[in-house]
């Protein structure tokens with residue numbers, strides 16, 4: 099469990115595009131002296147509004163995510179999970195404390211990050227077909243047309259929606275829309291992927307497939323992934339570490355390291371005795387009156 | 389499919405039935421004010437096809453479309469600037485709040501009083517009167533763009549231009565089109581009024597002149613022509629709307645049937 103304090107103030111060149119930064123990353127694989135975590139949240143607090151209407155949702159959160167890790171956040175609904183993710187994505191300013199990527203404080207949407215929103219049906223553009231929804235965020239990268247096509251093709255294939263590429267989001271079921279939102283994030287090829295209850299509305303089979311997809315992209319692209327979920331089994335299955343949040347206002351109850359062997363498999367991993375132990379650990383924290 | 393076919397049948401059929409009814413009921417009419425449709429159509433043909441076609445019909449239509457086009461472009465542009473630039477919003481907001489409560493047609497007298505002589509003044513008053521409905525609708529449409537959609541645009545770091553043309557404009561599209569439709573109606577009314585009041589040319593002027601010289605059949609022919617034009621213009625508008633907002637109409641229909 100890492101709770102690094104005061105991130106050092108090295109500020110890498112902001113103009114380096116995500117692509118070349120990714121290459122730079124690959125050349126220096128997890129060296130032990132790499133002390134600054136990929137994503138570092140230190141004493142983060144968030145208060146909505148001010149004066150009489152002020153509502154403190156997050157009081158003091160500290161946790162970190164290392165490069166290439168999958169971290170799951172679980173906690174009761176309304177605790178402030180979405181608020182936290184929006185702060186990390188640079189959409190809301192934090193009230194105090196900080197969130198940083200590689201030691202750089204997040205003050206606006208970071209170029210290396212993609213966010214899959216909780217309200218999938220309100221996060222897709224209804225006037226664009228599925229494929230065009232995927233293409234829109236890539237435009238400003240000025241990639242060659244062939245690469246745009248390749249990225250969209252593989253993202254759609256990964257979520258099993260190749261057949262729906264010319265349909266509009268509103269013609270699809272809720273689960274399919276959520277997969278479009280995930281595909282859009284995949285085509286963007288972020289280094290850090292943040293997802294807000296991404297598998298809540300898909301059927302069980304698709305859910306298993308998407309969980310495995312999540313682990314696969316982490317392997318293939320060395321992506322750092324942060325997932326909010328209310329499903330404890332899912333958190334234990336996916337994560338290297340689970341951050342358990344308690345209310346209210348939100349605070350970290352515990353960070354649990356998940357020691358399950360890789361590669362994980364829906365049937366064998368879930369039937370391990372350790373799996374049952376760890377999910378009991380998480381469950382007992384959540385069930386306990388806060 | 390079946391329902392659209394039936395709707396377009398009703399849309400085209402109703403005027404035909406009404407005209408037929410008018411024809412039959414008025415055929416023996418001796419009332420000077422309600423001449424038989426047969427005679428009105430005769431005059432319609434003599435007057436409008438094609439004697440005054442160029443001098444009056446084309447002139448009226450040109451004024452209508454120029455005025456409407458100016459209103460649409462200015463209204464949408466000013467609407468964007470108003471909604472997106474805080475200082476401008478601060479200046480224009482009170483005006484919009486004031487105008488929002490007034491039915492657009494109620495403003496027509498103001499613009500009629502502005503009407504002078506000459507084509508430019510007529511086009512100007514049409515454009516001014518038609519400006520406000522689309523301006524207000526654009527501002528409202530931009531303000532009601534879903535926060536989630538805007539957040540998505542920020543997370544994926546769309547440029548300002550991409551945000552305006554690919555996110556805000558389409559998202560506000562349905563409301564902008566409602567505004568345009570009202571603007572079109574207002575433009576049509578002001579076009580007729582401008583010709584009746586300040587001109588010797590145009591369909592409105594011809595119609596009023598006929599009434600003043602007790603040529604009642606000619607007057608009815610003018611009214612009929614205005615009706616036909618209004619019907620056709622509205623139909624063209626709806627065709628364009630259905631094309632541009634296909635996504636919106638489709639999603640609404642689906643949401644309703646579900």
Ligand SMILES: Nc1ncnc2c1ncn2[C@@H]1O[C@H](COP(=O)(O)OP(=O)(O)O)[C@@H](O)[C@H]1O
Nearest residue numbers: 146147153155174175176177178179180181182
């Ligand atoms: N923009 C906002 N303004 C004020 N309060 C908000 C806002 N967004 C969320 N909240 C409040 O913050 C609390 C946490 O919400 P949220 O982060 O969505 O929780 P979770 O995702 O864990 O269910 C809720 O009580 C919610 O009402």
Ligand SMILES: [Mg+2]
Nearest residue numbers: 179180216294
């Ligand atoms: Mg939430």
